[in-house]
Amino acid sequence: MCGIVGYVGERAALPLLMEGLRRVEYRGYDSAGVAVAHEGRLAVHKRKGKVRELDAALPAAGLPGTTGIAHTRWATHGEPSDANAHPHTDAQGRIAVVHNGIIENAAELRARLAADGVAFRSETDTEVLAHLIAARPENSLLDAVRAALRQVKGAYGLAVIDAARPEAIVAARNGGPVVIGVGDEEMFVASDASALMGHAKTVAHLDDGEIAEVRADGFSVLTLEGTETAKATQALEGEAAGFDKGDYAHFMxxxxxxxxxxxxxxxxxxxxxxxxxxxxxxxxxxxxxxxxxxxxxxxxxxxxxxxxxxxxxxxxxxxxxxxxxxxxxxxxxxxxxxxxxxxxxxxxxxxxxxxxxxxxxxxxxxxxxxxxxxxxxxxxxxxxxxxxxxxxxxxxxxxxxxxxxxxxxxxxxxxxxxxxxxxxxxxxxxxxxxxxxxxxxxxxxxxVAREAELAPLTARLVRSEHAYFIGRAAGYAVAMEGALKLKEVSYLHAEAYAASELKHGPLALIAPETPTVVVLPDDELLAKNLSTIAEVRTRQGPVLAITHPGVKVDGVEAAFAVPRSEPELAPILMNVPLQLLAYQVAQGLGRDIDQPRNLAKSVTVE
CATH class of the missing domain: 3.40.50.10490 (Glucose-6-phosphate isomerase like protein; domain 1)
Structure with missing residues (x-):
């Protein structure tokens, strides 16, 4: 869900951090922020909304510094706001933390810190970590983070920097992914290797219960108990081109x-x-x-x-x-x-x-x-x-x-x-x-080349508030995925039912204003599916069909035929027009297609 990016090396950190944030936008988020260490101080900027809002709020001259961390947040503790966005810092503004996951005993820790005089500036569980780490300024950053994490219950993937000691990033994992990227005299930390494409040559994945000190010239990994861990690296697969839309309006x-x-x-x-x-x-x-x-x-x-x-x-x-x-x-x-x-x-x-x-x-x-x-x-x-x-x-x-x-x-x-x-x-x-x-x-x-032929189906759904998807056997799986796509990206209410179940209750919902999308292969169940369509039409329900060439259906308002294939593989082809249909409907309704509201690509919390 949330995204972490970190950099330590000789290059200016900010451009690399912002590039990494754009790479992890697909994970879903509601705020973004960045912290860069320079000359003993932290420069922290964070904003509710998209990375573009953060980018617009940054100084035109950028931020000096070659060590930094950045984050895209998907809200758990505290509503989306500038104050609740990551990174979070301690009271002196020396320690900065970005964190994915949930600290389950945050309320208990927060109360204890507040009793000691700590003033909190956010509603998040993450801010607790910054204050716990700052409570041991005499320790190395690695030891301070280890001591803080031994007090914590819950899931986390995190990265920490200290403005007074900017030569290292400390990263740790317990349930939330953390990847270390190895470059030429520079190192990266991320929650997703996609943020490192084009920069890191190899990567190492932290396992649960591990903590790493990452410096420009390398990294070391320990358990929280202090035992050294041998961590092998592997080549970073993939190409940065996959994160460029090219001539398309949307990644979808x-x-x-x-x-x-x-x-x-x-x-x-x-x-x-x-x-x-x-x-x-x-x-x-x-x-x-x-x-x-x-x-x-x-x-x-x-x-x-x-x-x-x-x-x-x-x-x-x-x-x-x-x-x-x-x-x-x-x-x-x-x-x-x-x-x-x-x-x-x-x-x-x-x-x-x-x-x-x-x-x-x-x-x-x-x-x-x-x-x-x-x-x-x-x-x-x-x-x-x-x-x-x-x-x-x-x-x-x-x-x-x-x-x-x-x-x-x-x-x-x-x-x-x-x-x-x-x-x-x-x-x-x-x-x-x-x-x-x-x-x-x-x-x-x-x-895909025949996308324009879906226009009649799209037009019918765009002016609807609800839609039903039905199919039999393997077609039911296609119906469920088709309904999910439509509701995810267009926000229309869509439900999928096994076609044989329609008469066991859902038939009461059929009405002239609510279309039913039927997955209708030309197979041994065709006659049964045609009977179900007749039941829908008898109740004045509009029918849209994804079918095969030559299938004749009375009363279908619009249909799209996929090529014939081996029967077992037909569901794979029948799903493709439903993807295009969801995309077209979302376009027609002006939705945020690549980043639908409330959703995340990689769900890393319960």
């Missing part, structure tokens, strides 16, 4: 257009024509181990969870293994039964989703095995799982997920194919699916 539209290439990367090296199967080397399961799997449980949140619903359907269809998806956010609260012959699959674009990470840890604590399906290389979930599938979709900057959802669905198709071929899926069936997967990139490109 750019990322929809990037899906053909993203899917090609997800497929690259994973299609085995010789044996008519897929090969996902990262899952590290031998054929005999795959045969021992009796159940698959998929865990994810939001769009990742809906991709998991489709994944479960694909695994059951192709591998004939019972499979189920459920929200990771609820999984650990019901004391789940962990089975040795169940394969657990955790899904996350960022690889930092707190709820999903907690679910993984619950599974591992009880002896289960977990695979990760993750887009961000080196992320916490990828490292916690230890094995799995990288999507290689490239950076996804818009808060709403598009290309990552599509690539996740493709990854599940590959996993289902590999599991199926170990079991009873024939070579002929495998070859059929390989051909279908290979055709997806060009088919997606064709859908």
């Amino acid at each position: 539209r750019k990322e929809i257009a990037e899906q053909p290439d993203a899917v090609r990367r997800t497929l690259m090296g994973r299609l085995d024509a010789r044996f008519s199967t897929a090969h996902l080397g990262g899952i590290e399961l031998a054929a005999r181990e795959m045969l021992d799997i009796r159940r698959v449980k998929i865990l994810g949140c939001g769009s990742a969870g809906y991709a998991g619903v489709l994944g479960a359907h694909l695994i059951e269809t192709l591998a004939r293994i019972p499979a189920h998806a459920e929200p990771a956010s609820e999984f650990r609260y019901r004391n789940p039964v962990i089975e040795q012959d169940t394969l657990y699959v955790a899904v996350s674009q960022s690889g930092e989703t707190f709820d999903t990470l907690a679910a993984i840890q619950e599974v591992k604590r009880k002896g289960g095995r977990v695979l990760g399906v993750v887009n961000t290389v080196g992320s916490t979930i990828a490292r916690e799982c230890g094995r799995g599938v990288y999507l290689h979709a490239g950076p996804e900057v818009a808060v709403v997920s598009t290309k990552t959802w599509t690539c996740t669905a493709v990854a599940f198709a590959l996993l289902a194919l590999q599991l199926g071929r170990v079991r009873d899926l024939s070579a002929a069936q495998g070859a059929r699916l390989l051909a279908g997967l290979s055709a997806l990139p060009d088919q997606i490109a064709g859908i």
Whole structure:
């Protein structure tokens, strides 16, 4: 959610910090701030609103200093305001702190500090840290931060600077991601490696309970107890170009257009024509181990969870293994039964989703095995799982997920194919699916090129306050994701229902002013779906359809046809026009498309 950027080196810190803040804007935030140390003093500027508001408030001449930290905040303690924005400082203005997470015992610490005469200037839990650190000015900054954190309960990823000792940044992690970037005689700290693109050559990820002292010429890592930790670095993957909109008005539209290439990367090296199967080397399961799997449980949140619903359907269809998806956010609260012959699959674009990470840890604590399906290389979930599938979709900057959802669905198709071929899926069936997967990139490109054909559907939704999405079987997963996209980015109220459930209650909501978007593939369930449409039309409900060429439906107000594909892969294609539809509706309503209100790309708190 919140974003951290830090720099120590020989260059002016401010331009690098501001560039980093723009890179982490996609995470979602409501205020931004920066602190730079120079000649024993801190220059702190922070503003409610977007990074552009902060930029406008900075001195025209910039800020001198080669050490600094910056932050984008997503409010937890205290409403969005200039005062509550990070960085937070101690009473003397010597210590500056930026922090992601929640200090659970902040009220207790705050009361104790107030009794000692400390005057607080914000409502945040983070300000407590600045005063705790400043209480030990005789200690090294590293030791002062360690002492402060030993008094703290909760989750954090943080960076701290001391104006009197600007040669170092101290960073620490317990639940919130922290990445150290290594450059040429300069170092970086960030909550997300995307902030370091184009500057750092390699990165190191802190683990929970670790604290680092970061200097221009290197870094050292300790546990909070003081034990030194050997920390390996790895190459920073990705390109800064992924954070440039190019000729597109919004990152969301750019990322929809990037899906053909993203899917090609997800497929690259994973299609085995010789044996008519897929090969996902990262899952590290031998054929005999795959045969021992009796159940698959998929865990994810939001769009990742809906991709998991489709994944479960694909695994059951192709591998004939019972499979189920459920929200990771609820999984650990019901004391789940962990089975040795169940394969657990955790899904996350960022690889930092707190709820999903907690679910993984619950599974591992009880002896289960977990695979990760993750887009961000080196992320916490990828490292916690230890094995799995990288999507290689490239950076996804818009808060709403598009290309990552599509690539996740493709990854599940590959996993289902590999599991199926170990079991009873024939070579002929495998070859059929390989051909279908290979055709997806060009088919997606064709859908995106026909965006203008969605105009009648867009016009109907723009003048509506509510919309329903329905689908059967795998089409229900597409309906859920389509409804989520529309409400996330356009703020229209949208609900998804299994088409078969419409008559069990939701039919009471059908009215002439509320359109129903139907996921309508030309498959064995077509007749049943047409009957459901008739039920909607009988009650004067407008119907919009995402379907296949040649499907005739009486009374449909507007329709968009996707290319025919292998039936199992049709849901992947049917989701693409729903992404474009949500984008167009949001455009028509003048929404903040890349950063919808109240949402964050990477949810790192409960």
